[in-house]
Amino acid sequence: MNAPRTKLGRSTQAFAREAVYEMADGLETESSEHYEVIRKRVLFEDVLFVTYHQEIGIWFVSLNVLIGGLFLFLGAVIVNSQRTGNMWWIALPWVIMAAPFLIAASLRAILRVDVVTTYGRRSKAVMRFSFRKARAREVYGHICARVRQAHRNLEHEIAESAAAEVPQPPAAEGLPS
Amino acid sequence: MATLAKKTGPYEGPECPRCGHLLGDDVRRTGTITCPYCQNPFEATAFNPPQRRLRVVEVVQSGPEGANACANHARNTAVTSCQRCGLFICSLCEMNLGTGSYCPSCFDRVRAEGTLSAATTRYRDYRSMARVSAVAGAFFALIFLGLPFGLLTIYYARKGIKQAQSEGASTVGVRISAVFGVLEALAGIATPALIILSVTGRLK
Numbered sequence: 001m002n003a004p005r006t007k008l009g010r011s012t013q014a015f016a017r018e019a020v021y022e023m024a025d026g027l028e029t030e031s032s033e034h035y036e037v038i039r040k041r042v043l044f045e046d047v048l049f050v051t052y053h054q055e056i057g058i059w060f061v062s063l064n065v066l067i068g069g070l071f072l073f074l075g076a077v078i079v080n081s082q083r084t085g086n087m088w089w090i091a092l093p094w095v096i097m098a099a100p101f102l103i104a105a106s107l108r109a110i111l112r113v114d115v116v117t118t119y120g121r122r123s124k125a126v127m128r129f130s131f132r133k134a135r136a137r138e139v140y141g142h143i144c145a146r147v148r149q150a151h152r153n154l155e156h157e158i159a160e161s162a163a164a165e166v167p168q169p170p171a172a173e174g175l176p177s
Numbered sequence: 178m179a180t181l182a183k184k185t186g187p188y189e190g191p192e193c194p195r196c197g198h199l200l201g202d203d204v205r206r207t208g209t210i211t212c213p214y215c216q217n218p219f220e221a222t223a224f225n226p227p228q229r230r231l232r233v234v235e236v237v238q239s240g241p242e243g244a245n246a247c248a249n250h251a252r253n254t255a256v257t258s259c260q261r262c263g264l265f266i267c268s269l270c271e272m273n274l275g276t277g278s279y280c281p282s283c284f285d286r287v288r289a290e291g292t293l294s295a296a297t298t299r300y301r302d303y304r305s306m307a308r309v310s311a312v313a314g315a316f317f318a319l320i321f322l323g324l325p326f327g328l329l330t331i332y333y334a335r336k337g338i339k340q341a342q343s344e345g346a347s348t349v350g351v352r353i354s355a356v357f358g359v360l361e362a363l364a365g366i367a368t369p370a371l372i373i374l375s376v377t378g379r380l381k
Contacts, residue, residue: 035306037299037302052220053219158229
């Protein structure tokens with residue numbers, strides 16, 4: 001049985017998928033490579049840098065505009081070649097086919113995607129939030145809080161072990177109080 | 178002056194989340210940062226994690242009668258023994274995975290064998306394989322290949338269910354794949370049987 005974990009977010013790109021889970025001592029990332037899953041951990045104790053930014057994703061927008069535009073272009077060519085009948089009924093299927101791609105590109109351009117990246121000493125975890133902006137902020141704050149807590153605990157642990165190493169004076173037995 | 182280095186190959190450290198260039202210590206700070214390379218801003222929180230200090234007790238300190246020496250470092254006192262081979266190991270050699278302590282060589286072996294789930298960093302995703310096999314089988318069933326694909330789906334689904342249960346994840350998706358696998362296998366048996374029966378004239 002693996003250690004309990006909760007899903008924080010995911011990052012889906014054209015050729016990479018990554019799911020990020022929160023564990024007791026850090027973040028666990030699972031990225032897919034064909035049919036294999038590669039698991040990595042970013043320990044809270046090792047975190048150096050947490051970033052938050054918004055991006056459009058130029059490839060996503062370009063590809064969707066290109067596919068949507070292609071459907072509209074084909075529709076326009078066919079409508080142009082027809083001389084009789086109602087043109088709207090001929091154009092409508094092409095507009096319907098183009099609409100999802102153009103809507104997706106427009107939504108991405110307007111809303112943008114929020115990216116939270118956690119950099120450790122040896123690995124990093126990336127999460128992308130397309131629609132849940134508040135959740136992205138919450139995750140960013142939550143990770144920073146967990147990292148601060150982990151670093152405080154580690155400092156405390158180090159201080160305790162350092163204090164234990166300091167030689168103590170012998171117990172004052174038999175001495176008059 | 179900002180330290181810049183072009184990122185190449187695997188992860189090397191904190192980098193600009195927009196352009197992927199490595200960021201030096203002088204650039205990393207809390208607040209809004211403008212990447213010195215791509216000039217794009219991003220919000221960041223920088224941390225300076227304290228270095229964990231490992232306390233290594235030497236045999237000289239603890240006394241020869243009170244301690245065993247580490248098998249790899251004769252001067253160091255052993256703090257535990259390897260769970261797999263029983264070798265005495267010091268705190269430098271100890272690989273504690275939460276479920277037990279291992280010596281470095283045994284850790285490498287259990288990691289390569291994949292027998293220890295906590296040390297596994299790469300494994301096959303049988304749930305995805307079952308899903309893909311079920312979908313492919315639905316198409317290949319049309320050309321009488323339902324039986325091999327169905328059996329393959331059942332095999333992957335069985336492994337996928339075990340995997341999901343060990344991870345505490347939902348098994349609904351993989352169970353649906355298993356049902357598809359059974360249906361494909363049955364279709365793979367029924368279709369040739371029906372053809373044979375109809376050809377021989379037994380099916381009226």
